[in-house]
Structure formats: structure tokens, C-alpha cells
Amino acid sequence: MVHENPLLSPSTLPYRLPDYARIRPEHYLPAFEWAFTEHLREIEQIATSAAPPTFENTVVALEESGRMLEDVAHAFYTVASADATAPIQQVDEQLAPLMAAHEDAVRLDARLYARVRAVHDQLDTLTLSQEDRYLVERHHREMAHAGAALDADDKARLSELNRRLSVLTTTFEKNLLADTNELAVVFEDAADLDGLSEGELSAAAEAARGRGLDGAWVVTLTLFTGHPYLSSLTNRRARERIMAASRSRGSRGGTHDNRGVLRDIVRLRAERAALLGYPSHAAYITADQTAGSPEAVEEMLRRLAVPAARNAAAEYAALQEIADRSASPHQIAAHDWAFYTEKVRAARYDLDRAALRPWFEAERVLKDGVFRAADALYGLSFRERDDLVAYHPDARVFEVFDADGSALGLFVLDLYTRDSKRGGAWMNPIVSQSAMRGTHPVVVNNLNVSKPAAGSPTLLTLDEVTTLFHEFGHAL
The missing domain is CATH 1.20.1050.40 (Endopeptidase. Chain P; domain 1)
Incomplete structure (x- = not known):
């Protein structure tokens, strides 16, 4: 075997x-x-x-x-x-x-x-x-x-709790991924997607073709609580549909509803914390973290709450003022926030973030931005290894070298969203660095950028550029 x-x-x-x-x-x-x-x-x-x-x-x-x-x-x-x-x-x-x-x-x-x-x-x-x-x-x-x-009886109960929690958390992730894919928003009229770039429209059309919906456009849900397109779509109903789909994941009934799963997770985590001598799951988790206790976290949040709420109220007033002057005045809702934020930014600072996108072609950002910054700061250089195969055709492998030319490890970049990838962005090791084992690191950065149609460039948003730099910081 x-x-x-x-x-x-x-x-x-x-x-x-x-x-x-x-x-x-x-x-x-x-x-x-x-x-x-x-x-x-x-x-x-x-x-x-x-x-x-x-x-x-x-x-x-x-x-x-x-x-x-x-x-x-x-x-x-x-x-x-x-x-x-x-x-x-x-x-x-x-x-x-x-x-x-x-x-x-x-x-144990x-x-x-x-x-x-x-x-x-x-x-x-x-x-x-x-x-x-x-x-x-x-x-x-x-x-x-x-x-x-713990004594033997408590260990036995703890093991059962850990087993059940492992099953529940796996079920939660499976349900979330399935519901995310099911909730991809279908548009029959390109006019509903006014405000998107040509590349974004081609990506939506490609996503529709992948689902057998030729002639339609599909907006997939790439983030947990929002969507990059909310800042540029001019059609308010389109923004509302995308926001509603994002917010309803795992909570709309059916086989992928996670509400019961979450209740069971909360209940079992509370029992586990009590078994281990903690008043809550939050206390159990923070005891081994920098904060040390839930009270320390709450105190920090209390200090932030008042100025954050004050700033949010000021932002809301500015957004509402723009909405009141629009052709169809309306009360600002959650799905409007990103769109009118861009309007305020353009009015105050003459900054159109959509106009920046042609400058943020993914390959240019990676090589002339991320990799160049790593070279300037740390003397690192990168060479793509087309001969090395990662776990998916979209994942690219780069060899990393120190300033003296010595090899440091591999960096894998998996940029694009797909139905089989969870939302968000993250870094994780594929091979851990260990002086004891004599291994060099192999790390991967995952993002969820919409993949353009074949032959079209990948143009990143400013937020996606920031995310790429952020996740690469974890990789470093």
C-alpha cells in the first residue's frame, strides 16, 4: 500500500x-x-x-x-x-x-x-x-x-464533545459552501449590471455558461458579508439581491440551513468550557491567546465603540445627503453603503476607484508590486516553477530566494474563486518550516478574485490589491 x-x-x-x-x-x-x-x-x-x-x-x-x-x-x-x-x-x-x-x-x-x-x-x-x-x-x-x-470520566465526556463538535463544524462548512453556490445571483439583463467593467461582465457571463445558463450573467458570492460589486452597481435592486443572498447563506431553511448546527455547536462548546473549568467558550479560547480573557476583549471594544459609532453616523449622514440628491431619493440601506461611499469619495477627493482598475492588472500587481516590495524590503526574489504542479490548475508555484541567492522555499498563489473554494482569503502552510526536520516552507495564499473570460486580463479592485499584500505578509 x-x-x-x-x-x-x-x-x-x-x-x-x-x-x-x-x-x-x-x-x-x-x-x-x-x-x-x-x-x-x-x-x-x-x-x-x-x-x-x-x-x-x-x-x-x-x-x-x-x-x-x-x-x-x-x-x-x-x-x-x-x-x-x-x-x-x-x-x-x-x-x-x-x-x-x-x-x-x-x-489527553x-x-x-x-x-x-x-x-x-x-x-x-x-x-x-x-x-x-x-x-x-x-x-x-x-x-x-x-x-x-481531567479524570477518566471527564476525559471520556470531553472526547465525545470534541468528536461531535468536529462533525458539526465539518457539516457547517459543507452547508455554507453548498448554499453559497446555490445562492449565486442570476441576471437575465445586462442592464441590471450597469457599473461593472467589461472584465467583470465577462466573468459573470463565463460563470453563467459554467452553470449552463448561456445568455445570462451570474454573480457568485466571494466574500462572507458583502461583495466587491456593491460599490459599483448602479441598479439598486441588483445590489439588494446580492446583499440579500450574501446575508441569507445557511439560514433559509432546507438541507443547508446552519441555524440548528450553530445552536448545537454553541451548546456543546459551552459544556466543554465548563468541563475544562471555564465560565464560557470565549473564556476557554482567550485563555490561550494574547488577550487573555473575554473581559480584555470587551474592554478594547468598549473603547472603540463610541468613536466608531460617531464616525459611522457622520459617514451615514454624508451618504444620505448624496442619496437625497439622486434622481430617485431614498433612505440608505445596507446594500447602498458601498455604492454611495464611492460617490462621496469621488465628490470629496476626486477619486474614482473604478478608474484605478486598469492599473491593477493582477500580474503587474504581483510582480511589480508584491514581489518588488519583498525584494526592496528583504532582498527576496521569485522564480515561477511551471514544472511543479499544485493541487489545482489555477494555483501557481514560485520558488523564493534570499538576497544571497540561497533557496528559501516555495510560494503558491491561488487567486481565483470557484465553486469548490470557501469564501474569503487566507494563508496556510503546505509544508512547515522546521530546523529540526530540515524542511523549508511551502505556503499558499488563497484569494477569491473573479476569473475573467479566457484571454482577458485580471483587473483587481483596490481592496483585492490590499488583500493580496496582506495575505503575502502572512506568507512572509
Whole structure:
């Protein structure tokens, strides 16, 4: 089986990039099962060691364990978020409870926790580097936070809660993606899309053809709570339809309604938090974050609330003034906000963001903007690797070099929206950098830019340019 499954042996591609050209959906679950078994064997060796716990035989050994599982997980979850086809979604559903059970088998192992805690208790007497001390503290903190100190009955209940939550969150994501695709807004008349550029219209026509709707235009929902087209569509009803579709995802009844799923998630998270000694899920989550507590977050939001509300009221008044002077005066609604913001910006600053788009051709922004900035700031250079295949034809692979010419890793850019990709923009590792393992990073940036018709340039909005720079910052 190892020889037949490309995930069960180290990739021979540069930087250990997963061999996506050979990987099939049916390879993932057997690879995970194999990796689970191997990881548990490694954990058992650490937990049952007869030697007194030390930094090397416990913390370093724990850090080195699970390498195969990490590789398989990075390869799979990259695809599950960016190209969640029906076979991948099926694997994800089967995998969710298995992954939750495996993580608990490691994090809740009382023998392993006792050894990690013993090393942690010796920290003040050990001669460790700052990095090594952090490693001890992180593993101890993560196991304690996960519930390793609970008794057997509470651990059993915690594992059941984690299993159910893993299934629910996977169901939530599947429902959201399906409903997002179903709610793509169909227009029969191009006049309804007045204000869009030629490229945007061609993208909408291409999206319609992909759904078998020749002669129509389809606006897909690329963001969670809004849409880039809301700032330029002159037809108020068109803006309203797109906003309404965005806001109704997962909450309109039917098989993809997430309201019941959310109620169950909230209830089970609250029970889990109480089991772990926290008053709320928010307290449980923030305890291991920079904020430290929900109260700290609320205090920051309270400080922001008054000036934010005051500024929003001033913005609303300015927008309403423009709407009152329009040919059809009306009360500003949520779907009008972005459109009239552009009107105010043009009136006050003589700035038409639509006119900027020809200057924001995607290839130019990437190479003359993002990559040039990385060179100016850090001396980095980039070379596209057409010989390396990523998980989707739209994903491009670049090799990254330091100022001295030494190779640093791979950067993957997956720019375009598609029905199998979740909304928003994000960065995630495909291969993690590790001095211990001798691996260089392979990271991917995902965006949801509308793909133009074949032969047409990809013209970005100013917001998309900002997002591209932002996500590349995470990649750096």
C-alpha cells in the first residue's frame, strides 16, 4: 500500500511539495489511518519510557513525533479549503471524528502529560535556550488546556464533545459552501449590471455558461458579508439581491440551513468550557491567546465603540445627503453603503476607484508590486516553477530566494474563486518550516478574485490589491 499511495512516503519533489499530480481523493483516508497508527506508536514509546523524563527524551521526542501525520494533514486540508470537490468533502466528513479522536488520544494521555509536566517543573534548573524553553512551555500549556489533567470520566465526556463538535463544524462548512453556490445571483439583463467593467461582465457571463445558463450573467458570492460589486452597481435592486443572498447563506431553511448546527455547536462548546473549568467558550479560547480573557476583549471594544459609532453616523449622514440628491431619493440601506461611499469619495477627493482598475492588472500587481516590495524590503526574489504542479490548475508555484541567492522555499498563489473554494482569503502552510526536520516552507495564499473570460486580463479592485499584500505578509 505504501508504494501505491504517494502520501505514505516522503515527497521527492523540491521542498517536499506534495505530489498532487499523483494524489487522488481515495488516497487521503488510508494515509491518515496509517499516519494515526504511526503517531500513536511514537507516543506510546515516549509515554512508556523507563528513563526519567528529560527535555530530549520527552519534549523533543514529542515535537519530532507525528511527522507523517503533519505532512498528510497539510496536504489534505489545503485541498479541503481551496478545492472541496464532492469526493474531498466525503473524505472530510469521514475524517473529522477520526481526527478528533486521534488528537484526544495524544493530548489527553495521562502518562505523556505526567512526563511533560515533570520536565516543565524542572525548567528553572535546566540549561535551555529560549527556544527550547518555549517548546517545553508550549507543549505543557497545550496539553493542560486540552484537558490532560481531567479524570477518566471527564476525559471520556470531553472526547465525545470534541468528536461531535468536529462533525458539526465539518457539516457547517459543507452547508455554507453548498448554499453559497446555490445562492449565486442570476441576471437575465445586462442592464441590471450597469457599473461593472467589461472584465467583470465577462466573468459573470463565463460563470453563467459554467452553470449552463448561456445568455445570462451570474454573480457568485466571494466574500462572507458583502461583495466587491456593491460599490459599483448602479441598479439598486441588483445590489439588494446580492446583499440579500450574501446575508441569507445557511439560514433559509432546507438541507443547508446552519441555524440548528450553530445552536448545537454553541451548546456543546459551552459544556466543554465548563468541563475544562471555564465560565464560557470565549473564556476557554482567550485563555490561550494574547488577550487573555473575554473581559480584555470587551474592554478594547468598549473603547472603540463610541468613536466608531460617531464616525459611522457622520459617514451615514454624508451618504444620505448624496442619496437625497439622486434622481430617485431614498433612505440608505445596507446594500447602498458601498455604492454611495464611492460617490462621496469621488465628490470629496476626486477619486474614482473604478478608474484605478486598469492599473491593477493582477500580474503587474504581483510582480511589480508584491514581489518588488519583498525584494526592496528583504532582498527576496521569485522564480515561477511551471514544472511543479499544485493541487489545482489555477494555483501557481514560485520558488523564493534570499538576497544571497540561497533557496528559501516555495510560494503558491491561488487567486481565483470557484465553486469548490470557501469564501474569503487566507494563508496556510503546505509544508512547515522546521530546523529540526530540515524542511523549508511551502505556503499558499488563497484569494477569491473573479476569473475573467479566457484571454482577458485580471483587473483587481483596490481592496483585492490590499488583500493580496496582506495575505503575502502572512506568507512572509
